[in-house]
Amino acid sequence: MNRKVIALLLGGFSLLLLATFFYGLFYASDPQSIPSALIGKEAKNFTLTTFEGQTIELKQFRGKPVVLNFWASWCVACKAEAHIMEAAHQKYTPRGAVFIGIAFNDKREDSLAFIRRYGKTYLLGPDNEVGDISLNYGITAAPETFFIDEQGIIVHKVLGAVTPEVIRDFLEERLP
Amino acid sequence: MKTPVLFALLLILPAALFGEETLDQRVREIAHQLRCPTCQAMSVKESEAGLATNMKMKIREMLREGKSEKEILAFFVQRYGEWILRSPKKEGINLLLWFSPGILIALAALGLFFRLKGKNAHTHTTDLPPLSAQEKAEINQALKEIEP
Numbered sequence: 001m002n003r004k005v006i007a008l009l010l011g012g013f014s015l016l017l018l019a020t021f022f023y024g025l026f027y028a029s030d031p032q033s034i035p036s037a038l039i040g041k042e043a044k045n046f047t048l049t050t051f052e053g054q055t056i057e058l059k060q061f062r063g064k065p066v067v068l069n070f071w072a073s074w075c076v077a078c079k080a081e082a083h084i085m086e087a088a089h090q091k092y093t094p095r096g097a098v099f100i101g102i103a104f105n106d107k108r109e110d111s112l113a114f115i116r117r118y119g120k121t122y123l124l125g126p127d128n129e130v131g132d133i134s135l136n137y138g139i140t141a142a143p144e145t146f147f148i149d150e151q152g153i154i155v156h157k158v159l160g161a162v163t164p165e166v167i168r169d170f171l172e173e174r175l176p
Numbered sequence: 177m178k179t180p181v182l183f184a185l186l187l188i189l190p191a192a193l194f195g196e197e198t199l200d201q202r203v204r205e206i207a208h209q210l211r212c213p214t215c216q217a218m219s220v221k222e223s224e225a226g227l228a229t230n231m232k233m234k235i236r237e238m239l240r241e242g243k244s245e246k247e248i249l250a251f252f253v254q255r256y257g258e259w260i261l262r263s264p265k266k267e268g269i270n271l272l273l274w275f276s277p278g279i280l281i282a283l284a285a286l287g288l289f290f291r292l293k294g295k296n297a298h299t300h301t302t303d304l305p306p307l308s309a310q311e312k313a314e315i316n317q318a319l320k321e322i323e324p
Contacts, residue, residue, distance in 0.1 A: 037254065141214050
């Protein structure tokens with residue numbers, strides 16, 4: 001084999017390995033940078049007993065756009081988005097949207113204190129001890145927000161504090 | 177009355193203990209194959225983060241339900257993507273990842289072989305330019321001076 005060809009192949013493979021190494025180091029190992037495997041898929045149904053004792057099922061809201069938020073009282077970014085979520089709920093729920101907040105890995109009394117402090121009034125309930133709902137949604141950290149369309153398909157996901165613009169963009173085109 | 181009870185306990189207790197130990201071991205084995213989603217460069221087995229603890233609980237629950245290792249890993253891959261596996265599956269484009277170090281070593285060895293071969297060949301061949309008439313005359317002169 002020609003020496004030049006070998007040198008070229010060797011160089012090519014070295015570059016490929018280096019690229020893979022850096023991809024793994026700076027991109028593939030950071031959950032924040034990885035797109036959710038659930039986008040475009042049907043949102044998994046769940047049953048939630050809210051802190052007020054109401055039992056709800058995700059599938060009962062089929063036909064309405066749903067903003068599903070995973071939060072915890074210990075999470076700093078959840079404090080930042082608490083008012084945003086509540087304000088969006090006040091604005092869009094009367095127009096037909098559904099806002100659900102699932103407390104994840106949190107103590108019940110801490111969740112309730114958080115709810116009182118930030119005046120959260122939408123559908124809020126705790127995940128179970130295993131975290132079945134959170135694991136079913138591939139949660140990596142709190143807060144995470146899923147945007148589920150009228151057909152029950154997850155169309156978007158936000159890692160970290162949600163912004164009013166993201167909620168507006170999702171809901172304005174779907175609500176009357 | 178006490179003896180049969182003690183005997184039964186002696187029979188049941190080790191079985192229960194070893195059974196739990198095996199389950200713990202299987203949980204650890206599966207958790208070792210999964211990446212902790214909240215931490216970097218750690219497996220679920222190594223991590224004490226809340227989510228990693230949830231994942232270990234889920235693995236235990238699924239094992240108790242009779243799910244296989246393959247089914248449990250598939251459960252997490254379906255929800256988190258293949259990224260959750262610490263070792264990529266040996267299929268498709270991933271094969272490149274698995275085999276490129278070997279290919280690289282083989283190519284490097286081949287390159288080294290050709291380089292050494294070329295060097296040796298270069299040492300044995302006399303492809304030097306021929307001596308000029310003046311150089312020949314100088315050599316002859318030098319030889320005459322050396323010879324008695």
